[in-house]
């Protein structure tokens with residue numbers, strides 16, 4: 001079976017590619033430049049050109065951008081989407097997310113007669129709204145309409161998070177609408193993967209912490225550098241990058257996943273709790289002052305909780321715990337010589 005992975009050089013996508021290759025799939029990775037394509041091949045150099053190739057898609061917002069990349073594919077995992085912006089313009093996030101997603105689907109409609117399933121990396125961001133008290137558990141029925149309204153009203157002045165949530169929600173909704181609208185012409189069904197905060201060792205080349213992708217960069221800063229109390233008392237939903245990647249691959253081959261939004265989440269905690277856990281795992285590093293403990297007595301208030309029962313049921317995932325996730329990630333940082 002042949003799978004197109006878009007944004008194949010990204011943090012999550014490289015794990016998706018790894019698992020696909022390990023399971024014998026043939027992979028075409030769509031990346032933005034030749035250089036990134038060559039790096040992708042180099043990352044997986046033990047696999048031959050029969051199993052892994054790349055396609056350069058310079059600008060995913062152009063009409064027909066994926067027309068060639070989708071040819072001969074049986075399935076697609078669409079992960080490419082912006083997680084950061086250089087200006088305040090919300091369209092910098094929204095347009096690539098939305099047009100990229102619709103572009104992939106349009107190209108699949110045109111040139112992908114054998115495509116049976118399309119898995120899109122959406123996010124818990126696409127279903128979140130702001131909460132001030134720990135009373136709500138989010139599930140697959142939620143949509144980030146609140147963020148869409150805020151961005152509509154406030155435009156450039158909206159918080160980055162609201163713009164990001166809007167980009168993910170609009171792109172995902174457009175994908176569901178497209179699939180519904182064209183259901184008599186297409187041979188695929190859709191799955192959307194909704195992870196919260198993704199952590200775990202990076203497979204991409206990272207020479208310094210400043211080069212980490214957004215979620216690992218936040219994890220590094222919140223665990224390994226001095227942070228104010230109000231940051232450390234913040235809560236987050238977490239999941240291991242390997243579980244997220246497995247969920248993509250399992251969603252490609254699990255019949256019952258078709259047509260489903262799937263929350264892929266292990267649990268939720270606070271940043272300070274995660275530090276307290278790391279102190280138990282690495283007592284010597286804390287005793288030596290290599291890692292800052294912060295405020296160990298901070299009360300635990302967890303605002304973001306996600307119900308992952310559906311993905312556990314449909315995909316049979318057994319999620320790695322926060323202890324395993326934090327340890328895997330910190331072991332990687334230590335091996336890179338970043339904790340001294």
Ligand code: NDP
Nearest residue numbers: 007010011012032079080081082096123196197198213215
């Ligand atoms: P990375 O930044 O590592 O990867 C993002 C990928 O998307 C890269 O391949 C990047 O290409 C590509 N991309 C970004 N912006 C554009 C653009 N404007 N045009 C074309 N391609 C673009 O991030 P992650 O692996 O973390 O994210 C992958 C997906 O997972 C995204 O859809 C994200 O929304 C989603 N997600 C991530 C979470 C997390 O905690 N990390 C949580 C929930 C969802 P290039 O390298 O060329 O910039």
